[in-house]
Amino acid sequence: MITKTKKMLPRREAIKTIALSTLSAKLLADSSSNKIAQIDSNAKIVIVGGGTAGITILSHLTKSIKNHNITIIAPNEIHIYQPGQVYVAAGLYQTQDILKETKEYIPDGVEWIKEKVESFLPDENSLLTSTGKKVSYDYLIVATGLEYRYEDIKGLKKEDIGTRGISSVYLNNTDTGEATGGLLTWQWFQDIKEAAKKKKLKLLYTMPHTSVKCGGVAQMIMYLSADYLKKENINAEFIYTPSGARLFGLKAIDEKLHESQKRYDSITNRFHHELIEIDIKTKIAIYKHEYELKKGWDEEFQEWESIEKKSEIVKINYDFIHIVPPMVATSSVAKSKLAKDSGHFKGWLDVDMNSLGHTKYKNVFGLGDICGTPLGKTVPTIERQAKVVKNNLIALITKKELASSFDGYSVCPIKTAYGELVLAAFDYNGVVKKDQGFKNSKKKDWLSDLYVTKPEYWSKTLRGEV
Ligand SMILES: Cc1cc2nc3c(=O)[nH]c(=O)nc-3n(C[C@H](O)[C@H](O)[C@H](O)COP(=O)(O)OP(=O)(O)OC[C@H]3O[C@@H](n4cnc5c(N)ncnc54)[C@H](O)[C@@H]3O)c2cc1C
Known part of the structure; x- marks a missing residue:
């Protein structure tokens, strides 16, 4: 009742x-x-x-x-409602809920090649x-x-997604109408829950340097998985590693997201981190970390005396990783x-x-x-x-x-x-x-x-x- x-x-x-x-x-x-x-x-x-x-x-x-x-x-004989892949990942939709036959949308009199x-x-x-x-x-x-480029991340193949603690909610094939990323990520939530019974886990969430479909998706998966585990009284270390400098390009939204992060004890953001390589056997993510080293703030001119561009390789070990692939035309x-x-x-x-x-x-x-x-x-x-x-x-x-x-x-x-x-x-x-x-x-x-x-x-x- x-x-x-x-x-x-x-x-x-x-x-x-x-x-x-x-x-x-x-x-x-x-x-x-x-x-x-x-x-x-x-x-x-x-x-x-x-x-x-x-x-x-x-x-x-x-x-x-x-x-x-x-x-x-x-x-494509099958059309995917792609935003629904996130709700499949959250366990709230089934994969079949987000698929329909394309022919339903091709009116009479239209030639379909x-x-x-x-x-x-x-x-x-x-x-x-x-x-x-x-x-x-x-x-x-x-x-x-657009097209996904998982293979631009050295050491990663599309087939690795769903194995060894790797997931990617985006995974789909819009030519064939296969939308696997949602279900694999829901399974990933379950795998994290099981593994968390044995030790405190470190989870990474990546975001590439390219344009992506619906830019908030990486964070959605981080927040939903963190909340899912919280409901099970499981704490873990959640690390968001975007290539960019912010949670969101627009200041007002960026601030709202920082505010939302406060509900979780253990989220940290490591900005300017672009995933370039992954060792899936040892579970190490390798990032290019670019940043500016600013020296000598000049009060009078209201500017830095020198800004040096720095680049270094950063390795972060993980237990589970959610990957957003680079996307190209x-x-x-x-x-x-x-x-x-x-x-x-x-x-x-x-x-x-x-x-x-x-x-x-x-x-x-x-x-x-x-x-x-x-x-x-x-x-x-x-x-x-x-x-x-x-x-x-x-x-x-x-x-x-x-x-x-x-x-x-x-x-x-x-x-x-x-x-x-x-x-x-x-x-x-x-x-x-x-x-x-x-x-x-x-x-x-x-x-x-x-x-x-x-x-x-x-x-x-x-x-x-x-
Ligand atoms: C996980 C995920 C979450 C998302 N969340 C949201 C959300 O919450 N809200 C939101 O509004 N949007 C969201 N989106 C984004 C949204 O789904 C897309 O922006 C939208 O579907 C793009 O439509 P499109 O027609 O441009 O591309 P697609 O829907 O990808 O379609 C392109 C089509 O072109 C075809 N094609 C490619 N090359 C050729 C060729 N050479 N010849 C003929 N056909 C070709 C493909 O087969 C494909 O069917 C999400 C997407 C994903 C994957």
């Missing part, structure tokens, strides 16, 4: 938040959709990628274009698929996501003329950060993780980008001025404990104070994220209704 009451209460609260989030999503749509009436066009549009971004823009375009002529090139693009040939308005098929287009939308884009050829985003899709149109090829657009634009790689980013791409593509087809501008919006729901999350909502101008999607209390945000976001992803995001 008691168990039933406990289970029902959060659900009831969650339902209240459904109303809230639906209302706010509507407001959001009204303020930024810049509505464009349906057009009639049989211009050939090719979408590459069947993940969040590819399917969402497909839904928008099939609804907005009468007599459309759209081809999607996507290898179940292959990968091998080469993009933008000078010829065409591309080649993995079986050598040449596909021409009038307009191209690139939504190929998908290779088909990185090697093509569509990629940026220099700078921090070298290899990523070269689109304008506001219009999402390619900077050189005017009939090419991009959205989702592949874009070489600053800030978020999250689902809310894609929801907003999809409207911008739809509007701007239609404007181009109908020979009008570009209609919409992307503001960089992103939301990362950083789980800081079971039942609590810090919502990081931001755009190109910084933190979005009045976030539209959630009520902004740590518990309500958690309930909404756990119970509401997933069904809305399947029924609204991917259907182009947010």
Whole structure:
């Protein structure tokens, strides 16, 4: 009886938040959709990628274009709700809860080529698929996501994840629809619990120097595992080792996360640590530690007299390690003329950060993780980008001025404990104070994220209704 009451209460609260989030999503749509009436066009549009971004823009375009002529090139029969991998790791979702057949989201009349693009040939308005098929287009939308590079960490193979105390919640294959990282990490939680009965453990959580999907995930796994063990009265040494200098790039969120860490006795942060090698047999993580040695503060000029850049190798032994792999642009884009050829985003899709149109090829657009634009790689980013791409593509087809501008919006729901999350909502101008999607209390945000976001992803995001 008691168990039933406990289970029902959060659900009831969650339902209240459904109303809230639906209302706010509507407001959001009204303020930024810049509505464009349906057009009639049989211009050939090719979408590459069947993940969040590819399917969402497909839904928008099939609804907005009468007599459309759209081809999607996507290898995946199964679509993964990737944010749910964290809740699988926490033991709150099953893997099957986060998978659906892609065909549910391919409307009648759309051609689906179940292959990968091998080469993009933008000078010829065409591309080649993995079986050598040449596909021409009038307009191209690139939504190929990113690739993991576990093997860039010397001594590590993808196959090592789930063995010898190593886990990585990110592990998945978006080409085949396999999402193994969640379950392996849940098993990792159990293994830690068992091992902790014998000795006080040292746990490491890494974060690479590259852009990553939803930047808070490494910390989510640290907090959830720490809270899970705390509930079992187990204490351990938790060490967060990010390449960067902060818990989060934006000061306000960074401060909230430092505050959240105080609930745990034994978390330490070792900033500027990039995992470059691992000895999986002896359980030693090897980091490149770069820092600045500052000397002689000058009061008058308000600056340091000398700043010396230092680099050293740091070895940390561990019992368990959670690894976030370096992430790079998908290779088909990185090697093509569509990629940026220099700078921090070298290899990523070269689109304008506001219009999402390619900077050189005017009939090419991009959205989702592949874009070489600053800030978020999250689902809310894609929801907003999809409207911008739809509007701007239609404007181009109908020979009008570009209609919409992307503001960089992103939301990362950083789980800081079971039942609590810090919502990081931001755009190109910084933190979005009045976030539209959630009520902004740590518990309500958690309930909404756990119970509401997933069904809305399947029924609204991917259907182009947010
Ligand atoms: C563990 C984890 C936790 C996350 N947590 C959150 C969260 O809490 N909140 C949030 O909003 N977001 C979260 N995200 C991020 C979010 O899931 C992604 O930002 C989003 O799914 C990216 O969508 P995408 O379409 O750009 O890329 P993907 O969904 O990765 O899809 C890219 C698709 O392109 C295909 N593809 C690749 N190359 C080619 C090619 N050459 N030809 C044809 N197709 C190709 C792939 O098969 C793939 O299906 C999380 C992600 C992970 C992994």
